[in-house]
Amino acid sequence: MEVRVRVQVRVQVQVRVRVQVQVRVQVQVRVRVRVRVRVRVLVLVRVLVLVRVLVLVRVLVRRGAVSIIKIIGGIDEDAYGKFSDALDEYGDSKPGIIDIELYSEGGDDLVALAFLDRMRLSKHDFRVTVFGYAASAATLILAAGAPGMRRVTANAWVMVHESSEETEGSTTKIERWAREMRRREAQWCRLLEIYTKRDAKFWAELNARGDTYLTARQCVTLGLADEVI
Secondary structure, three states: OHHHHHHHHHHHHHHHHHHHHHHHHHHHHHHHHHHHHHHHHHHHHHHHHHHHHHHHHHHHHHOOOOEEEEEEOOEOHHHHHHHHHHHHHHOOOOOOEEEEEEEEOOEOHHHHHHHHHHHHHOOOEEEEEEEEEEEOHHHHHHHOOOOOOEEEOOOOEEEEOOOOOOOOOOHHHHHHHHHHHHHHHHHHHHHHHHHOOOOHHHHHHHHHOOOEEEEHHHHHHHOOOOEEO
8 A cells, every 4th residue: 555655746747846836837938929919019009109200391381381491601513412302301282481591602503593593493393592692603693592582681791793714725715615605695694684683794894894793782772682681
């Protein structure tokens, strides 16, 4: 009888060990399920936030929200590239007002013509404001702003003059270059006639005097700007 009792005790011990192993496996499975649920919740929250941002952007576009482009420094190819890229980002599907903050000592008159055509072909209205100084090629960007939206700050100066460029070579080459420069100057004055209150002859005579500095009030008088702020 003593031997049978010992055998029964050993069997019970083995069964208890197996039960403990099964409990551990169940606990691990539960932990994994909880982790997966948390990840899904976080992803859902991020999606909801993204949807809210997209809705906000759409509302701003529908309301014609104002965007700002700053043109600071020379009017050159790099400046035009950044300006063109900015307009591409805004697109033309929802026309609105784009503010141009302008501070420039001038630059390439041909690049200024590229600015002009990009503005002319856009469906947006450009509100141009001169801060401090705008000279030479930059004056055309000011003049090309939307009617009633061309502004010059009270302490700013605007400078106009003839187109200038350096060259060298034979007499024939220099004479041909001079003719081309006169053609470009005539085109420039015709454009100013379109955008201002004075004719091309007035601008040609004014430019021929050399560097002419205009106050904010004079810009309004001549039609380069609409408002002093």
